[in-house]
Amino acid sequence: MTKNKYFEIYQSIKTAITNGVYAPESKLPSEHTLCQLYDVSRNTIRRALEVLAQEGFVTSVHGKGVFVMAKPPLHLLVGGLQSFSEVSAQTGIHVETTIPVFETMVVDSQLAQKTGFHIGSHVFHVVRIRTIDHVKAILDENFFDCTLVPTLTRSICEQSIYDFIEHTLQLKINGAQKAICMEQASPLDQTYLEIPSHQFVAVIKNTVYLETGQQFEYTESHHLPEKFTFHTFARRA
């Protein structure tokens, strides 16, 4: 399927770990042995192992070997960059989306401070409410650069914006800076999530970049505090 050897080996070892073929706290076969198993060079094995180490599945120790973590990560989206529709599609949870706000606006100094876009630039402003099991759970407020995403429509926002951006517009997303914090419920939260003003909400602030390094999106995801969790794996420098 994929023609990258290192990625197939990465997947192969990962499923072997999650299936218990390689037990937690046990040692993987040596790199030399894995070379023979997969019939590739040591560099290719090491590249697969590096990704596994990055995601918290294994840890290599100089002179000793490569060990399986005591508790390999369960959530495949390890602090990753997945859109809401992708997550809901994988988990099979049924979600309804309503769009109370869909407009274009010019960035003033206050909005530039918030979103990181330049003053005077034109952006789409979209607010989406995610309803899970008939409970309003998430409020997403998106800002897209109009010059990079010119043909956005309301109906696209009801489906998957990322699918549209990546497949229709052929834009390639590199990654996002994420800031997680807690804030008092904003007027938007009070209106659309029906939260009293003094209560806190969990906020993820995403500044999203294309492969060229340009910022093309700023998004805030406001979550009900009880429903919110964020998982990631951090390696020690």
Add this chain to the structure above:
Amino acid sequence: MTKNKYFEIYQSIKTAITNGVYAPESKLPSEHTLCQLYDVSRNTIRRALEVLAQEGFVTSVHGKGVFVMAKPPLHLLVGGLQSFSEVSAQTGIHVETTIPVFETMVVDSQLAQKTGFHIGSHVFHVVRIRTIDHVKAILDENFFDCTLVPTLTRSICEQSIYDFIEHTLQLKINGAQKAICMEQASPLDQTYLEIPSHQFVAVIKNTVYLETGQQFEYTESHHLPEKFTFHTFARRA
């Protein structure tokens, strides 16, 4: 100083970016050019660039070049694994630590569920209050595996536990699974952070592993909601 070429090149390019030598959204010299600049092989250059891409400083585009991100990360601790004393030492903020709880205990089923340690194992239980500018800001609740950290004392907890673990005990830390969520203030929070019971606090749950993959620590950091922020960079799969 450090004898790793790729790491020195990584640092060199990173400071060049933060100092504006390589402007945001501009293109870095080609890998071939960088090879000549630093007099190393292309693989070594690529390794340095890979780390920079991981941290959100640059993004490579097949066939085009390596671009500097529009807004390279400011916070050097990018969702990283730094102890509290290390952060406060870098930022120069003065912090006072009080330790209301320092004890050993046996893990029961409830605590095993919470911490991930096995039932019946012995752990140190430490609660530390961090006071910043005479305001109680953070409550840290640590659980350490007694077999791995046998000689822990109260006075060590007043200083830096990680310094003790890494330098005195010579244990090497691989990384930590982090779960960030919001919870109603616990009895500990109510007692030591003086928070009313119905209010929420921001909680970071860390499961920390040694280089061998063994879990040796579980820690919860409870933060006042107004003071809490967590930064990270996520790459698109």
Add this chain to the structure above:
DNA sequence: TTGACAAACTTGTTTGAACAAGTTATTATT
């Protein structure tokens, strides 16, 4: 049995090379 030493492992770093594949600039053709 104990200790010291060497050999045989392990992973970590670096080099050089070759080819694949995407993008840009040049050139030739019409």
Add this chain to the structure above:
DNA sequence: AATAATAACTTGTTCAAACAAGTTTGTCAA
């Protein structure tokens, strides 16, 4: 001048090799 083919870039993947450096094992001598 516009177009198409080509060449000259760029990064992406993989290989083979050598050496460094940490860990374990085995051997031999005291």
